[in-house]
Amino acid sequence: MNQQPSPPASDQPPDPAQPSACALVNGTPYRELPEDLYIPPDALEVFLETFEGPLDLLLYLIRRQNLSILDIPVADITRQYLTYIGMMTELRMELAAEYLLMAAILAEIKSRMLLPKPAESPQEAEDPRAELVRRLHEYERFKQAAETLEALPQCGRDYFQTTVDTGAITVQKVYPAIELEDLLAAFRAVLRNSERLSHHSIQREPLSVRERMSSILARLGNQTRIPFTHLFERHEGRQGVVVSFLAILELARERLIRIVQDEPLGHVWVLAPGGGAAHD
Amino acid sequence: MTEPALPDILEAALLAAGRPLNLDDFAALFAETDCPDHDTLQRALAELANRFEQRPCELREVATGYRLQVKACYSPWLTHLFEERPGRYSRALMETLAIIAYRQPVTRGEIEEIRGVAVSSSITRTLQERAWIRVVGHKEVPGRPELLATTPDFLDHFNLKSLADLPPLQEFITQLELEKKPSSPHVDQTPTPSTHPNQQKNPPAPG
Amino acid sequence: MTEPALPDILEAALLAAGRPLNLDDFAALFAETDCPDHDTLQRALAELANRFEQRPCELREVATGYRLQVKACYSPWLTHLFEERPGRYSRALMETLAIIAYRQPVTRGEIEEIRGVAVSSSITRTLQERAWIRVVGHKEVPGRPELLATTPDFLDHFNLKSLADLPPLQEFITQLELEKKPSSPHVDQTPTPSTHPNQQKNPPAPG
Numbered sequence: 001m002n003q004q005p006s007p008p009a010s011d012q013p014p015d016p017a018q019p020s021a022c023a024l025v026n027g028t029p030y031r032e033l034p035e036d037l038y039i040p041p042d043a044l045e046v047f048l049e050t051f052e053g054p055l056d057l058l059l060y061l062i063r064r065q066n067l068s069i070l071d072i073p074v075a076d077i078t079r080q081y082l083t084y085i086g087m088m089t090e091l092r093m094e095l096a097a098e099y100l101l102m103a104a105i106l107a108e109i110k111s112r113m114l115l116p117k118p119a120e121s122p123q124e125a126e127d128p129r130a131e132l133v134r135r136l137h138e139y140e141r142f143k144q145a146a147e148t149l150e151a152l153p154q155c156g157r158d159y160f161q162t163t164v165d166t167g168a169i170t171v172q173k174v175y176p177a178i179e180l181e182d183l184l185a186a187f188r189a190v191l192r193n194s195e196r197l198s199h200h201s202i203q204r205e206p207l208s209v210r211e212r213m214s215s216i217l218a219r220l221g222n223q224t225r226i227p228f229t230h231l232f233e234r235h236e237g238r239q240g241v242v243v244s245f246l247a248i249l250e251l252a253r254e255r256l257i258r259i260v261q262d263e264p265l266g267h268v269w270v271l272a273p274g275g276g277a278a279h280d
Numbered sequence: 281m282t283e284p285a286l287p288d289i290l291e292a293a294l295l296a297a298g299r300p301l302n303l304d305d306f307a308a309l310f311a312e313t314d315c316p317d318h319d320t321l322q323r324a325l326a327e328l329a330n331r332f333e334q335r336p337c338e339l340r341e342v343a344t345g346y347r348l349q350v351k352a353c354y355s356p357w358l359t360h361l362f363e364e365r366p367g368r369y370s371r372a373l374m375e376t377l378a379i380i381a382y383r384q385p386v387t388r389g390e391i392e393e394i395r396g397v398a399v400s401s402s403i404t405r406t407l408q409e410r411a412w413i414r415v416v417g418h419k420e421v422p423g424r425p426e427l428l429a430t431t432p433d434f435l436d437h438f439n440l441k442s443l444a445d446l447p448p449l450q451e452f453i454t455q456l457e458l459e460k461k462p463s464s465p466h467v468d469q470t471p472t473p474s475t476h477p478n479q480q481k482n483p484p485a486p487g
Numbered sequence: 488m489t490e491p492a493l494p495d496i497l498e499a500a501l502l503a504a505g506r507p508l509n510l511d512d513f514a515a516l517f518a519e520t521d522c523p524d525h526d527t528l529q530r531a532l533a534e535l536a537n538r539f540e541q542r543p544c545e546l547r548e549v550a551t552g553y554r555l556q557v558k559a560c561y562s563p564w565l566t567h568l569f570e571e572r573p574g575r576y577s578r579a580l581m582e583t584l585a586i587i588a589y590r591q592p593v594t595r596g597e598i599e600e601i602r603g604v605a606v607s608s609s610i611t612r613t614l615q616e617r618a619w620i621r622v623v624g625h626k627e628v629p630g631r632p633e634l635l636a637t638t639p640d641f642l643d644h645f646n647l648k649s650l651a652d653l654p655p656l657q658e659f660i661t662q663l664e665l666e667k668k669p670s671s672p673h674v675d676q677t678p679t680p681s682t683h684p685n686q687q688k689n690p691p692a693p694g
Contacts, residue, residue: 052578053604098604138601141657145589146581148654152645153559159646160296160557160565162544164337164502165349169358175410176366178374180438184447186374187382190394191452192459211443214384214429217416255420256385256427273420284543284561292543292561295502297568309564336491336499354491354499357516361504 048088054102055139057084062136069136072129074113078106105132212247217256220272228259228268286316286324287331294339294348302345373403377412381434382449385416385427404428412437493523493531494538498555507552507643550642550649580610584619588641589656592623592634611635619644 051057061080062069085103088095112128127133153159219226232244248270251257258271284292293301293309306321316324325346329339337348350358376399379391391399407413412434418424430443440446491499500508500516513528523531532553536546544555557565576584583606586598598606614620619641625631637650647653 052582053602055603096604102603135601135603139603142582142585142589142601143578144657145585145654146578149585149588149645150576150581152647152654155556155644155646156569157566158559158562160292160562161505162295162502162555162557163298163505164295165340165347166358166362166503168349168352168355169362169503170352170355171362172359173409174363174366176369178369180440182374183378183381183438186371187378188452188455189371190375190379191456193396208442208444210382210384214416217385217427217429218414221416256417272417288543289561289564292557293565293568295544295555296557296561296565301568305568309567336495337502348502350499350503354496354503357496358500358503360516361500361512 048084048091052143053096054081054099055136056143057081057099058102058132059136059140059143069133069140072133074106074110074129078103078110081106208243209246209250212243213251213256216244216247216251216270217272220257220270225269225271228270231270286320287328290321290324291328291348294346300342300345300347305345369406370403372397372400373406376403377407380407380413380428381430381443381446384429384443386429387419387425387427389425391428493527494535497528497531498535501546501553501555507549507554509552512552547646548648549646550639554643556646577610579604579607580613583610584614584637584641587614587620587635588637588650588653591636591650593636594626594632594634596632598635617644 051060058077058081059069061077061084062072067073082103085095085099088099109128109132155161216226216231228248231248232241236243248257248259252259255273258273259268260271261268289309290306293306297305303318303321307315307318310316325339332338332348336354337350340347340349372395375395376391379394380386383390383394388399388404404413408415410433411431413428414431415426416429417427419427435442496516497513500513504512510525510528514522514525517523532546539545539555543561544557546553547556579602582602583598586601587593590597590601595606595611611620617640618638620635621638622633623636624634626634642649642652
């Protein structure tokens with residue numbers, strides 16, 4: 001699980017004879033970039049691209065020689081580092097500015113190491129490498145943390161979420177609630193926006209007539225024809241009769257129903273407009 | 281740990297897949313050398329089906345293969361998982377409903393004439409799904425447009441016995457006229473916003 | 488048929504939901520009148536967890552709740568189910584994610600300082616698209632850079648209940664201090680507050 005994504009060179013024992021091999025291609029160390037391009041240039045490029053930045057490259061150089069970060073041979077490492085940078089430039093790889101900055105830092109550390117330490121106050125004489133060491137450690141921790149994280153169980157790779165079909169489950173629909181007042185407010189808005197409406201005759205049509213019109217039409221939807229007399233309910237009294245009658249007249253006027261009589265003095269039928277003639 | 285039994289592997293695959301799996305899919309789980317034949321798979325599936333009898337999901341064979349599905353008897357609980365928080369109805373829907381209530385039976389064209397904008401079919405569909413409106417007939421004009429009216433469910437929802445319980449139209453019209461022609465012209469002239477601004481913006485509900 | 492037992496209802500919900508469910512989600516399955524309290528739910532969940540021991544899936548508590556997942560030992564078979572292998576993430580992305588996870592809330596600049604290279608915006612975009620990280624605020628320094636932190640979805644994906652469950656960071660720094668300068672306060676003097684070892688041990692709780 002814990003694959004080292006770092007370059008393959010790390011499993012090569014350090015060879016004191018060739019400490020400055022600049023690249024390993026398929027396990028073979030190369031001390032310099034061959035002129036005749038025996039290595040496919042792509043392979044080298046891929047190798048160099050495996051570094052995640054200057055710190056990663058430095059770590060690789062240090063680890064490759066089994067050195068401790070705490071005791072970096074700065075001169076050596078700087079030389080190797082610059083060799084890599086040189087290769088990257090020769091291959092015309094896009095070289096991040098950070099690599100050059102690191103080269104400058106290394107050169108600075110190297111020059112400060114060469115300076116004699118001031119004799120007095122040795123406590124304050126900080127090793128010029130300290131800051132680099134701190135950064136390398138810091139980077140290495142997160143490099144490892146990234147590998148640990150990668151190795152944690154991951155959804156879709158190591159474990160799988162369960163999903164089963166829910167087609168058999170019936171879901172009740174939940175509807176938005178509205179109050180009568182909402183409806184009335186909407187209607188007020190309609191009226192306010194519609195001049196035309198107020199000029200129409202509807203204001204004189206009692207609502208109950210229109211309701212009766214709807215219910216007569218609804219009944220005709222079920223029955224196609226209804227005896228005229230059945231449209232009146234005795235218990236509604238005179239007012240009910242008037243409402244029904246007005247509704248029938250209005251429906252007939254709007255040609256939403258037909259009123260037919262098959263024979264003189266026979267039953268009067270109310271029909272849906274598309275319905276056929278009434279006959280017994 | 282010991283290698284899991286065949287029915288367990290099939291169960292794991294069905295749980296993870298999220299789609300029906302057929303016998304070829306099951307066979308593809310295995311390396312070619314130890315791939316069980318169709319008979320063996322089918323016996324394992326039969327065992328699996330048995331095993332699920334006492335459990336909340338069941339093995340079903342559908343057109344494209346086998347799948348696990350939650351048993352229908354869990355609907356009363358699971359419905360709450362899938363219910364969406366009810367949103368709010370749009371103003372267009374509310375106005376359409378109001379016009380149908382007051383002008384019924386009414387065609388879509390008539391509603392559009394009153395509102396001045398097209399009535400989207402999703403509005404009438406929503407209102408019909410909720411069983412608040414229905415088609416009560418067709419107007420005998422070219423195209424025979426549907427006549428829309430409210431339903432008894434509509435009355436029930438708003439706790440009305442009949443449409444006559446809705447505030448009469450005349451009340452609205454009187455109110456609007458009051459709004460349009462402020463009784464005193466002074467109000468319009470003097471820019472004092474404190475003068476009955478509430479009344480003008482939000483006419484009180486009709487008694 | 489008789490009413491299903493509580494653990495069965497919970498199992499059905501977990502199978503059906505397709506996402507982790509927390510105790511409130513479970514409670515919401517029931518009508519208010521017969522809603523089990525959290526203790527009862529937790530006992531039922533414990534029973535459920537037991538029940539799964541012999542089965543291919545297991546009950547697991549992650550950041551956003553409980554979920555059923557197919558046990559990891561089945562992955563050798565299940566990887567054949569999916570045409571697309573789950574993509575391996577680049578080292579750059581994993582390193583960025585690790586720094587955000589352990590150092591949150593953290594700015595892009597702070598990540599770049601640790602990694603020594605610029606953080607490409609495609610990495611943060613990918614992480615945000617996967618809903619593994621989010622912007623939790625802005626640092627009150629010039630430019631007000633975004634502060635990045637991980638999400639509960641991040642924990643869910645890596646099968647973690649909280650940030651405290653992350654594997655502890657290696658303590659190289661402590662080792663350095665001991666070996667190099669056992670009594671010197673040098674490391675503390677370097678003005679990099681982010682390297683304080685105590686801070687590193689306890690990543691902050693998710694916001």
